[in-house]
Amino acid sequence: MKKRSNKQELAALKAASIKKEKHDATMAVLYILSGLLCTVLVVTGGVLGFRAIRKSYLDSGRKYRNTVVYQTDHFEVNMAMFSYRFYSDLYSGRLDALGLDSPEELKDQTFEEGEFKNYYEYAAWLSANSIRNDLSFAESAAVKGLSLSEAELGYIQARLDRLVKNAQARNMDTEVYLSENYGRGVRLTDIEDLLKIEFLAEKERTTVSMGLSATEEEINRRLENNGAGKYYRIDYYMVVIPYGIEDKDSEEKKEQKRLQVKEQAQALASCKDLDSYLALSEEIFRELYKDQDNVDEYVEYALKEAHFVGEKMDFEEIYENRIDRYLADLDLKAGDTTVVEDSKNATAIFVEKAPYSIDQKNDAYLVLDLYLEYFSADSEADRLLENILKEYESEPTEEHFRELVRKYSQAEAEAAKDGYTDDTYISDADYEDAPKSFNGLLRTAKENNAFKNNVATLYGANGRYLVYALGEGQTLSYVEARQAVLEEKYSATVTDYPSLYKVTPKEEQEIYSPAPLYTAED
Numbered sequence: 001m002k003k004r005s006n007k008q009e010l011a012a013l014k015a016a017s018i019k020k021e022k023h024d025a026t027m028a029v030l031y032i033l034s035g036l037l038c039t040v041l042v043v044t045g046g047v048l049g050f051r052a053i054r055k056s057y058l059d060s061g062r063k064y065r066n067t068v069v070y071q072t073d074h075f076e077v078n079m080a081m082f083s084y085r086f087y088s089d090l091y092s093g094r095l096d097a098l099g100l101d102s103p104e105e106l107k108d109q110t111f112e113e114g115e116f117k118n119y120y121e122y123a124a125w126l127s128a129n130s131i132r133n134d135l136s137f138a139e140s141a142a143v144k145g146l147s148l149s150e151a152e153l154g155y156i157q158a159r160l161d162r163l164v165k166n167a168q169a170r171n172m173d174t175e176v177y178l179s180e181n182y183g184r185g186v187r188l189t190d191i192e193d194l195l196k197i198e199f200l201a202e203k204e205r206t207t208v209s210m211g212l213s214a215t216e217e218e219i220n221r222r223l224e225n226n227g228a229g230k231y232y233r234i235d236y237y238m239v240v241i242p243y244g245i246e247d248k249d250s251e252e253k254k255e256q257k258r259l260q261v262k263e264q265a266q267a268l269a270s271c272k273d274l275d276s277y278l279a280l281s282e283e284i285f286r287e288l289y290k291d292q293d294n295v296d297e298y299v300e301y302a303l304k305e306a307h308f309v310g311e312k313m314d315f316e317e318i319y320e321n322r323i324d325r326y327l328a329d330l331d332l333k334a335g336d337t338t339v340v341e342d343s344k345n346a347t348a349i350f351v352e353k354a355p356y357s358i359d360q361k362n363d364a365y366l367v368l369d370l371y372l373e374y375f376s377a378d379s380e381a382d383r384l385l386e387n388i389l390k391e392y393e394s395e396p397t398e399e400h401f402r403e404l405v406r407k408y409s410q411a412e413a414e415a416a417k418d419g420y421t422d423d424t425y426i427s428d429a430d431y432e433d434a435p436k437s438f439n440g441l442l443r444t445a446k447e448n449n450a451f452k453n454n455v456a457t458l459y460g461a462n463g464r465y466l467v468y469a470l471g472e473g474q475t476l477s478y479v480e481a482r483q484a485v486l487e488e489k490y491s492a493t494v495t496d497y498p499s500l501y502k503v504t505p506k507e508e509q510e511i512y513s514p515a516p517l518y519t520a521e522d
Contacts, residue, residue: 061080063185064083064183071506072136072502074139077197087103089126124514134198135503136498136503137204138197138200139501140500140501146207165376180518183517212486226484231359237350239265240306241264241288243257261345269338274335274350309429335351337349358425359476363471364422364471365442365470370463371410371411372462406418424439425479455469
């Protein structure tokens with residue numbers, strides 16, 4: 001190898017040194033850039049990781065299970081438990097009452113009373129109050145040493161089993177099913193804990209109720225205070241015809257409209273029978289709704305809404321409304337008519353049926369209750385009902401039926417009095433609206449002669465019932481007076497529960513936001 005001269009070597013070293021310095025500077029920049037990039041990646045990754053962890057935390061429901069909503073000395077309710085109650089309450093009728101399909105739609109429904117933004121907040125407040133009430137009674141039960149029986153724990157397990165079966169019927173994992181219907185992260189254990197509180201609270205209420213009674217003197221005193229007029233009803237038609245006056249109308253035009261409507265109302269009041277009254281009412285409604293595409297539906301609905309059946313007549317009130325004053329007259333007869341005018345309408349009334357008393361003797365029954373919620377499937381309740389019926393038929397006597405009630409009935413308070421009830425009145429209007437209610441089912445069974453050996457089976461939306469017909473019970477006025485006395489005593493007994501058995505809300509909040517429902521988009 002050719003040796004370099006010192007001069008060449010120095011030049012080479014200098015060049016190498018310059019090259020190294022450039023390399024080192026470049027590497028330093030790269031190190032800095034890579035360091036910055038790593039920092040960015042770490043920070044970004046940390047943020048993204050935190051968000052992912054937080055989302056996982058929320059989706060898992062740990063947040064809701066770790067957030068205590070209410071607590072007492074013996075119990076606490078977390079957000080997951082509250083969420084289950086909230087959605088259960090909605091599915092039990094609150095959504096149907098508002099004509100809605102999903103809980104989210106409640107947020108679009110303005111609540112015009114109080115400080116609630118919408119019906120969603122109001123519904124949450126109702127559920128929160130319900131839980132607080134349950135906690136007060138459960139705490140009272142715990143202080144008194146009450147506990148759930150094996151049968152009651154079995155009812156709770158049946159409720160849980162029903163939820164599992166609902167999930168299986170939809171080919172869903174149980175936890176996913178619960179999260180989609182009752183809130184993210186709600187678990188069977190949360191529901192079980194809440195149900196134990198609910199059942200213990202109900203046990204305390206039942207214990208209090210069973211310790212109360214109403215004497216004949218108390219009932220008679222209440223009857224005197226109620227007055228006989230409370231039990232009169234009247235059936236009538238009432239057609240309200242608006243003047244249809246607009247701001248732009250001249251005074252002459254306004255008066256013409258008033259006169260035209262008054263003439264229509266007077267013509268209705270001049271009708272001698274119901275058929276002619278209804279025929280003329282239809283003509284008037286057709287004129288009112290002539291611009292509607294579906295005029296027939298409007299007319300049909302208007303005629304239905306004009307019919308009032310079984311309306312109460314309360315003679316103790318001082319009516320400011322002339323319509324109410326007219327209808328609070330016991331001397332009215334079928335076919336009587338009148339016209340009542342106000343600033344916006346003329347109203348024509350036709351009395352279909354003269355005032356009548358509903359204070360007849362109620363039918364009395366012994367009732368064996370089987371509540372569907374206490375079974376993991378409706379079919380289980382059906383089978384038990386069939387078996388109990390067979391057991392009764394082996395000895396079809398009243399005493400045997402009473403024994404079966406005490407043996408099988410799931411309503412402790414009812415079983416204690418052999419299932420006796422004479423609170424069975426149902427008006428025609430209520431029967432039309434709720435034929436599947438318990439009293440509605442009783443009425444249908446009686447009208448259809450469904451009782452064999454004095455017994456009938458009733459299949460309701462919430463329960464199965466075996467009922468034994470006893471004949472006449474007490475009058476409606478007596479039953480209501482007795483119930484009023486018992487309710488007053490019950491209220492007096494439990495009025496101090498909130499102060500005696502305190503429920504502490506977290507951060508003194510009164511309204512809680514339930515866990516959102518898990519959706520496929522999540």
